[in-house]
Amino acid sequence: MSEVIVVTSGKGGVGKTTTSANVGTGLAAMGKRVVLIDTDIGLRNLDVVMGLENRIVYNLVDVVENKCRIKQALIKDKRHPSLYLMPSAQTKDKTAVNPEQMVRMINQLREQFDYIILDCPAGIEQGFKNAIAGADRALVVTTPEVSAIRDADRIIGLLEANEFKQIDLIINRLRYDMVKRGEMMSAADVVDILSIPLIGIVPDDENVVIATNQGEPLVGNNTLAGKAYQNICYRVTGKEIPFIEFDKSVSFWTRVSGIFHKN
Amino acid sequence: MGIKHFFSRKKSRDIAKDRLKILLISDRVNCSPEMMEMIKTDIAKVISKYMKIDTQSMEIQISKTGIKGHDSKMPTLYANIPILDLHNK
Numbered sequence: 105m106s107e108v109i110v111v112t113s114g115k116g117g118v119g120k121t122t123t124s125a126n127v128g129t130g131l132a133a134m135g136k137r138v139v140l141i142d143t144d145i146g147l148r149n150l151d152v153v154m155g156l157e158n159r160i161v162y163n164l165v166d167v168v169e170n171k172c173r174i175k176q177a178l179i180k181d182k183r184h185p186s187l188y189l190m191p192s193a194q195t196k197d198k199t200a201v202n203p204e205q206m207v208r209m210i211n212q213l214r215e216q217f218d219y220i221i222l223d224c225p226a227g228i229e230q231g232f233k234n235a236i237a238g239a240d241r242a243l244v245v246t247t248p249e250v251s252a253i254r255d256a257d258r259i260i261g262l263l264e265a266n267e268f269k270q271i272d273l274i275i276n277r278l279r280y281d282m283v284k285r286g287e288m289m290s291a292a293d294v295v296d297i298l299s300i301p302l303i304g305i306v307p308d309d310e311n312v313v314i315a316t317n318q319g320e321p322l323v324g325n326n327t328l329a330g331k332a333y334q335n336i337c338y339r340v341t342g343k344e345i346p347f348i349e350f351d352k353s354v355s356f357w358t359r360v361s362g363i364f365h366k367n
Numbered sequence: 368m369g370i371k372h373f374f375s376r377k378k379s380r381d382i383a384k385d386r387l388k389i390l391l392i393s394d395r396v397n398c399s400p401e402m403m404e405m406i407k408t409d410i411a412k413v414i415s416k417y418m419k420i421d422t423q424s425m426e427i428q429i430s431k432t433g434i435k436g437h438d439s440k441m442p443t444l445y446a447n448i449p450i451l452d453l454h455n456k
Binding site for chain 2: 120249250253254257258261283284286287288289290293
């Protein structure tokens with residue numbers, strides 16, 4: 105039984121692509137068969153974050169237009185044998201694909217994969233509609249900033265209107281030092297405002313930039329963000345991993361720094 | 368920045384929270400903060416006919432989380448109105 109997950113946010117630049125790459129890679133590292141689909145037509149990025157930009161021959165639009173078979177457009181990951189990427193087209197625009205075509209393609213992919221992860225473009229227009237059309241559940245990415253949270257709320261409303269059964273929240277780029285000083289909303293504040301279940305908190309970590317520079321997802325490695333993404337992957341599969349004490353974030357960071365698997 | 372100023376300053380976290388709460392209410396119901404303010408004033412006017420209320424600290428908000436027993440997606444208007452004197456003034 106496969107699951108189709110859309111990673112979305114509304115606002116651009118909050119970490120959808122990074123999240124998609126890391127969650128996909130993490131799930132594949134657990135032995136799951138995973139395909140990552142970049143649905144941002146015209147502005148593809150998932151390929152560079154994954155370090156697979158040199159291997160692209162066919163893309164999503166070619167598949168939809170029947171210029172190639174699905175298998176020809178799938179790029180095998182360098183690191184994990186069960187991970188594939190379907191890149192987006194760089195020369196077309198969002199109107200090259202419609203929601204019905206996406207659903208048809210996803211239904212074909214369901215036979216071969218455990219997880220189909222869709223990296224959604226920013227915005228709420230055609231690209232968003234394409235990305236959510238075939239999805240079963242959503243991961244909404246936000247940062248603890250007013251603009252990102254506002255857009256996330258709008259996206260959640262649209263997902264609910266489209267009858268999504270499961271919508272989970274990822275809070276990205278949280279800075280515990282700022283939360284401690286009272287200059288950033290805590291994870292609990294954000295959850296309180298958006299009122300959807302929290303599935304992960306990713307601390308602001310320079311290693312994310314380094315990993316992107318290298319085209320290597322950092323999930324599972326010994327960095328703060330790497331551990332956070334690993335925990336998100338476990339939770340996506342239904343495993344219960346306790347959160348670091350995010351609700352007491354005002355004073356906890358100094359006390360429990362480094363304890364991610366706290367029971 | 369003087370030490371007094373430092374202690375009296377409202378933290379930006381709280382400012383962000385307050386701004387978002389108001390903003391999201393109007394986003395969700397598709398009505399402007401001005402309109403919410405008008406609803407608030409009108410409610411205050413009606414209640415004031417019958418009892419003395421604290422109009423300064425009263426709050427109204429529209430929340431997505433419904434009341435028990437109802438459809439959870441039904442938006443609800445909450446009014447928090449402190450009563451100063453229950454008897455008619």
